Amino acid sequence: MNLKMVLYTTARIMQTEALFMLLPLAVSFIYGEYDSAQSFIITILTVFILGFIISRVTHTKNRVIYAKEGFAIVALAWLMMSFFGALPFVISRDIPSYVDAFFETVSGFTTTGASILNDVEAVSKGMLFWRSFTHWIGGMGVLVFVMAVIPNISDRSIHIMRAEMPGPVIGKLLPRAKDTAKILYLIYIVLTAAEILFLLAGGMSLFDSLIHSFGTAGTGGFGIKADSVSSYSPYIQWVITIFMIIFGINFNLFYLILIHRAKTAFKSSEFWWYIGIALSATAVIAFNIRGIYHNFSDTVRNSAFQVASILTTTGFATANFDTWPELSKTVLLLLMFIGGCAGSTAGGLKVSRVVLLFRTVKREINHLLHPRSVSAVRFEGKPADIKTVMSVCVYFVFYMLCFFTILLLLGFEPFSFETNFSATASCFNNVGPGLDGVGPMVSYSGYSPFSKIILSAAMLLGRLEIYPLILAFVPSTWNKR
Numbered sequence: 001m002n003l004k005m006v007l008y009t010t011a012r013i014m015q016t017e018a019l020f021m022l023l024p025l026a027v028s029f030i031y032g033e034y035d036s037a038q039s040f041i042i043t044i045l046t047v048f049i050l051g052f053i054i055s056r057v058t059h060t061k062n063r064v065i066y067a068k069e070g071f072a073i074v075a076l077a078w079l080m081m082s083f084f085g086a087l088p089f090v091i092s093r094d095i096p097s098y099v100d101a102f103f104e105t106v107s108g109f110t111t112t113g114a115s116i117l118n119d120v121e122a123v124s125k126g127m128l129f130w131r132s133f134t135h136w137i138g139g140m141g142v143l144v145f146v147m148a149v150i151p152n153i154s155d156r157s158i159h160i161m162r163a164e165m166p167g168p169v170i171g172k173l174l175p176r177a178k179d180t181a182k183i184l185y186l187i188y189i190v191l192t193a194a195e196i197l198f199l200l201a202g203g204m205s206l207f208d209s210l211i212h213s214f215g216t217a218g219t220g221g222f223g224i225k226a227d228s229v230s231s232y233s234p235y236i237q238w239v240i241t242i243f244m245i246i247f248g249i250n251f252n253l254f255y256l257i258l259i260h261r262a263k264t265a266f267k268s269s270e271f272w273w274y275i276g277i278a279l280s281a282t283a284v285i286a287f288n289i290r291g292i293y294h295n296f297s298d299t300v301r302n303s304a305f306q307v308a309s310i311l312t313t314t315g316f317a318t319a320n321f322d323t324w325p326e327l328s329k330t331v332l333l334l335l336m337f338i339g340g341c342a343g344s345t346a347g348g349l350k351v352s353r354v355v356l357l358f359r360t361v362k363r364e365i366n367h368l369l370h371p372r373s374v375s376a377v378r379f380e381g382k383p384a385d386i387k388t389v390m391s392v393c394v395y396f397v398f399y400m401l402c403f404f405t406i407l408l409l410l411g412f413e414p415f416s417f418e419t420n421f422s423a424t425a426s427c428f429n430n431v432g433p434g435l436d437g438v439g440p441m442v443s444y445s446g447y448s449p450f451s452k453i454i455l456s457a458a459m460l461l462g463r464l465e466i467y468p469l470i471l472a473f474v475p476s477t478w479n480k481r
Contacts, residue, residue: 001478005027006072007058013077014051017084018044020137021130023150024088027207028126036126039091047084068477073473082106085134094127099449106456108134110463111150111316111345113221114423114455116445125207128306132214132222138463139186139218139247139345147372187254188345195243198452202235212316216243220347221315221432224353228317228440234301237318241301241308245278269380270352274311274341277351281335285328292324303328310335313347315432322439329435338424347430347462349399356384356392398466403428406458413451423447427458 021044028037059172083393085108086101095101100116107114108131117123123131192213199209208224215221223229229237249271265271285303305318310332321332339348359377367373376383406428410420417435422434423444433440449453461469471477 001072002069002476004058004099005070006076008055009073010049010056010076010080014047014080014084015055017081017137018048018051020133021047023090024033024126024130024133027129028124028281031125032143033124033126035093036088036094036124039088040126042091043084043087046087053336062414068471071468071471072477074464075468078109078464078469078470081109082456082460085109085130088130089127092124092127094123097449099452100445103146103444103452103456104131105134106459107427107432108132108220108222109138110430110459111135111138111220111313111347112427112430112463113215114427114438114444114459115222115432116452118443118445119226120224128211128224129207132211132220132224135220135222136192137218138215139220140185160214162267183255184251187251187258188217190244191246191254198239198243202233202239204232204236212240213243215316216240216314217247217345219244219247219312219314219340219347219430221309223316226441229305230318231356234297237301237305237334240316244308244312244314244316247314247459248274248308248344248346250341250343252343270341270355273355274351277335277338278307278311281311281331285324286329288325288328306332307335310431311338311346311348312340312344313429315426317433317440320439320441322435322441333422333425333435336422336429336431339429349429350395352379353392353395355379356389357396360393395466398470402458402461402466409454410447410451412448415446417447423455424458427455427463430459430462 020247021040025037025040025044025101028040069377082102082105084099086095086105089095089101089104090098095104095116103114103116106112113135120128142344195213195216196209199212200206204212211222211224212229215223223226225231229240238317250268253265253268256262282300282304285307286299289303290299293302305316306321308314309316313336321329337349338354339350340346342352356377356379359379363375363377366375373438377389379388380385389435403424407420407424410424415423418435419437423438426432426434437446438444444452444455457469
């Protein structure tokens, strides 16, 4: 373990986080919120100076990053970002309890969108901006950003990308991981800017456009109104729906389109499975809720929005779907587990994993019926290698173990099983809203500090896809050899 490199990189990430806070600081000054501005100034100075000291002490010429260092850097960096990112909320007293502020910050960085705020409209503009900006930072991954801008990082930093980016297989778009990181962030910025322009064209204010674009791009879902997005116009809701679907697509496909390989991009079976799931779920729910809304367009719009929001694990809402029929709620609950595509900003198991799991089960059943048959699990038009199939199966086992452990720990709360189950599913899959006691119009404030810490851990486990966070607490990870 190259401990100096781990601490050095973490320190640089701390400095980067401090620089990110300059934007909400500027927003606080623009709106004349000087208490909020003061809290950001204190946090920025503290985090930047601390990061500077650590980076000087741990400066090393050996900047090689292997898999072990990649996992350690990712786990430590996300914990530190959440720990320091909560400070402005506490110092400004917008969220007086540090546990609540930590929960809110973890929810932001992991792009979950679960909130403990009961009156979000009472929070200062600067804090609302920081709260939603954490979605945008965490969506693509702050470490991917650091890789793109910090000079002299070893090209073995692909291990950081593999540890931070969601999905079963992460590779390079270009020969150097650093160039891949730049391409990914360029696509991310352009798509975010496009959504901002479309929302402005629909009459939304610049502040609201930024907030909702950050939430959509990072598939996070923090809103700035008590009713989330329901009070905005149908045009605004359709724009957000379309961009939620876009940000749930594998970013590699956007790169292929950029280099004029659109035919290859549209041959992606994961993409078509993703679109098929979204359209099928929308059709089922629209049919199921047809008697709730006055006309066909409202029915389709609300069902499409909720499907896009839950499938991409964004978490915005245009309706209180907790009051919908059981079939619709069941479909949405299942979508929480599926999530978006690998290599997107969405959470969940990922469509590629779900497809591979089903095809693996199908192959095993076929082998039981025809013992002498030899067949391979096919994905993206070619046989999936045994290593990929095995890793997906092992990940699913870890996934279920973590899920039921979290659910068991929430059993101490005086809530219904539906509440605890959906809270676990929502936080672990980085969705945000759940059902019953944690529905789209209800916050997580009723949970005890212990459960909020458990759910914060669930959000981190889900965003980092389990391994980095677990390996960070395994003693052998930190061995020198």
